[in-house]
């Protein structure tokens with residue numbers, strides 16, 4: 001059953017589609033269009049002919065089948081019959097509309113004009129037929145030839161009801177409605193067809209004045225008018241053609257210099273619309289010109305407005321130049337190179353040694369059936385790198401596994417195998433030179449690479465195996481972990497770092513916080529305390545040696561970090577460089593607390609010792625600083641002898657991406673520092689591996705001896721200094737709080753209640769929050785926190801973490817304070 005319904009529904013659809021295809025076919029359209037158009041012509045001819053021959057053909061109408069009877073109609077008996085049907089029996093003279101409509105329908109189909117338009121024409125046509133037939137019936141006193149049977153019968157039907165007058169009114173109304181709807185004829189449109197009285201006057205006066213003008217001025221006026229005419233969009237195209245013709249006639253006129261009378265003729269030829277329109281324009285122009293001439297203008301010359309630099313910072317920079325942070329110590333002189341010792345650093349290539357090493361390498365490898373296709377040596381200050389290209393098909397891991405065997409056969413310490421050398425595709429074997437050269441700090445500092453570096457905190461650490469100075473940016477490091485067994489060159493390494501900064505950075509640009517539990521390594525830097533060091537307020541020594549002070553200093557640095565972040569936030573910048581640049585450009589107001597921020601380099605020697613004595617108290621602020629301080633210019637350098645996992649914990653390691661490993665005693669230590677072996681293969685005495693990310697670089701650390709550091713610090717220390725060392729924010733430690741907890745209610749700060757509300761709302765017990773919200777100094781905020789603790793609103797000190805807030809909401813707080821008063 002369902003099958004049947006399917007075929008039933010699809011068949012008509014298919015037929016419909018086929019029909020549509022047929023109709024839309026262009027060939028079909030052409031044939032149909034042509035047929036209808038010709039039918040229109042056929043009917044029109046026969047209709048016209050009918051009016052002349054209808055009387056003669058009257059008898060033939062009933063004898064259509066008789067061949068002997070011939071009709072007078074131009075299109076024969078068929079024409080006579082159809083015409084009789086449409087004219088006499090139909091619409092009379094109005095029937096002529098039918099062939100006309102047919103002709104245009106055919107043309108429309110040929111030209112693919114939308115069907116909608118054809119239907120519209122027919123609607124109007126049929127309406128016109130009936131209306132015209134009725135009108136003609138009325139006018140011709142019901143003549144059937146003129147009005148047709150339809151026209152006569154409609155008259156017969158309507159007159160008894162409407163009377164002739166009523167019929168006339170309805171017919172006229174029909175015609176007017178037709179004109180209004182079809183041609184959009186409105187009263188305004190009709191009005192616009194007739195020239196205004198004024199315009200007529202103007203035309204007259206124009207003609208009079210034109211006669212007075214010389215031919216030349218007349219020509220100009222006409223040209224003007226023509227131009228005006230051109231501008232006007234409302235004038236039809238037809239008149240435009242007249243205009244062009246006019247221009248041509250004007251040119252002709254110039255050539256022949258005809259007398260005025262002949263020219264006038266030309267002028268009169270110009271379409272009245274131009275005349276009319278242009279004269280109006282001219283009149284308007286003249287009027288305006290007259291008005292303008294009559295009016296006298298009092299000209300008041302405006303004073304040149306004083307230009308003021310809307311941007312205050314630009315003005316300040318213009319007047320005073322960019323802010324120069326070094327101005328306070330304007331005469332500061334950087335240490336000179338001659339303070340550093342020079343060594344003979346010329347690398348002498350010992351050909352015998354090279355040959356012997358090469359032979360040993362080749363022999364050793366051949367013992368393990370590893371063929372070498374190529375070998376190349378690069379001689380460095382302490383190490384020579386042999387680059388090997390093994391025969392095809394040799395597995396790299398095989399060579400790597402033979403590391404110890406090769407070292408044994410070369411009978412040398414510190415052999416390191418790099419398989420493959422990153423980016424080179426060769427295998428490297430580093431062999432220590434028999435005679436090693438010292439890399440002097442002098443040569444590292446003097447190197448072009450260091451001197452011309454544009455880094456924020458450039459450090460010349462030493463020289464690479466290819467004898468190039470190794471310079472890196474501590475600001476990008478951004479924190480450095482330094483480890484190595486005792487006596488391997490850590491202290492020298494730290495000195496090299498500090499010396500690099502002393503040679504490149506002005507005291508205004510960098511400050512050091514030095515932590516030296518051994519008390520001897522960094523003491524020399526005491527001399528530059530007021531130039532380069534930062535310390536806690538009210539402390540004697542800038543170099544921190546005892547553990548409690550270290551905890552305070554670290555926490556103080558955390559506060560400094562928070563304060564700096566606030567400054568950065570207020571200045572709407574992302575890092576210290578942008579902040580300082582903005583400050584130098586005088587775009588930050590010092591009255592709002594803004595100031596030039598120096599970089600702070602925190603150096604901690606013997607970190608293991610600190611961790612052992614202070615543990616978490618040290619680890620937490622260090623981890624916090626390491627995590628957050630990079631953007632605000634606090635950089636950490638942590639050195640340790642014992643790189644065990646309980647010293648260099650995961651959290652610290654994760655935040656110290658730059659690692660420097662001097663020689664360590666075991667592979668495990670090497671892995672702890674570098675996440676890779678290799679540091680155990682170093683030869684000591686400043687031989688180090690530098691890692692930032694994945695690549696390991698072997699560097700011979702620049703050697704800077706204690707007397708050299710002394711000379712440098714003396715040199716700087718002897719110069720004019722700041723009144724005091726750079727002050728770190730005050731930090732009130734845990735131990736100080738216990739005694740002050742029983743603070744009398746009457747001694748409370750005026751802002752106590754406000755502070756309590758702030759803390760309770762934020763549910764965060766930190767002094768820095770109070771500093772920010774209540775715009776207080778650190779000391780006052782700290783005291784407020786103490787008072788809040790005494791009142792039981794916040795919990796005790798918890799290291800760098802914010803204190804716990806013990807009151808949950810404002811109602812509880814109100815109750816607590818009310819109880820206090822009652823007691």
Ligand SMILES: Nc1ncnc2c1ncn2[C@@H]1O[C@H](COP(=O)(O)OP(=O)(O)OP(=O)(O)O)[C@@H](O)[C@H]1O
Pocket residue numbers: 438439484485486487488489490491492493641685686687700701702703704
């Ligand atoms: N870059 C270097 N070039 C040449 N010799 C060096 C270099 N670095 C260190 N040395 C030598 O190694 C010795 C020990 O160096 P340093 O005092 O820096 O070791 P350390 O690792 O700090 O030891 P400790 O941890 O015991 O303090 C130096 O006195 C010096 O002779």
